[in-house]
Amino acid sequence: LAKTTQPISMDSYEGQEVNITCSHNNIATNDYITWYQQFPSQGPRFIIQGYKTKVTNEVASLFIPADRKSSTLSLPRVSLSDTAVYYCLVGDRGDDKIIFGKGTRLHILP
Amino acid sequence: EAGVAQSPRYKIIEKRQSVAFWCNPISGHATLYWYQQILGQGPKLLIQFQNNGVVDDSQLPKDRFSAERLKGVDSTLKIQPAKLEDSAVYLCASNTGTQEYQETQYFGPGTRLLVL
Numbered sequence: 001l002a003k004t005t006q007p008i009s010m011d012s013y014e015g016q017e018v019n020i021t022c023s024h025n026n027i028a029t030n031d032y033i034t035w036y037q038q039f040p041s042q043g044p045r046f047i048i049q050g051y052k053t054k055v056t057n058e059v060a061s062l063f064i065p066a067d068r069k070s071s072t073l074s075l076p077r078v079s080l081s082d083t084a085v086y087y088c089l090v091g092d093r094g095d096d097k098i099i100f101g102k103g104t105r106l107h108i109l110p
Numbered sequence: 111e112a113g114v115a116q117s118p119r120y121k122i123i124e125k126r127q128s129v130a131f132w133c134n135p136i137s138g139h140a141t142l143y144w145y146q147q148i149l150g151q152g153p154k155l156l157i158q159f160q161n162n163g164v165v166d167d168s169q170l171p172k173d174r175f176s177a178e179r180l181k182g183v184d185s186t187l188k189i190q191p192a193k194l195e196d197s198a199v200y201l202c203a204s205n206t207g208t209q210e211y212q213e214t215q216y217f218g219p220g221t222r223l224l225v226l
Contacts, residue, residue, distance in 0.1 A: 087152055102151055
């Protein structure tokens with residue numbers, strides 16, 4: 001399983017767009033990139049998953065460059081309720097095992 | 111659709127005592143996971159079940175931790191005897207286990223254990 005590196009913490013303000021970048025230099029051909037969100041006192045929750053280029057859903061966008069050695073989670077117009085820990089995970093297609101790092105603690109300020 | 115249920119939500123015990131956690135996955139989900147999350151860290155997989163069989167328990171401290179999923183539905187995780195370093199949140203997750211790509215895991219709220 002490829003190792004991921006992401007910032008330990010980030011601060012932003014309400015209404016701003018937040019971009020969290022994750023590095024995964026050793027990503028393999030069959031690996032997918034997945035992001036989870038975890039609020040205090042709750043279990044992680046799936047946000048978005050992608051393989052290449054751009055993926056968008058109602059919550060976030062995921063940008064993956066051609067070399068796939070990094071990815072960027074983009075949260076549009078954040079609110080206080082987006083304060084959480086965000087985990088970037090890389091896993092093999094067909095392998096449902098995931099390994100969590102320490103994640104990025106995002107703190108949204110009013 | 112009901113989510114993953116876990117109980118109890120909180121537990122305080124003294125070291126060397128035993129404790130058990132219960133998880134009921136989403137209906138129809140064949141794969142069930144138990145994770146340990148120590149404060150400030152990401153969840154660490156302890157054990158993975160596919161139906162009632164163990165797929166991976168490589169990170170389960172088997173001298174004190176045990177888990178079962180006898181009928182392939184709900185599961186229990188037991189610690190006996192507990193140590194101070196077992197203080198953590200124990201998370202249960204599940205998915206169908208049938209998709210060919212990395213499938214979303216659905217997590218329960220967790221059980222927060224404090225060992226004194």
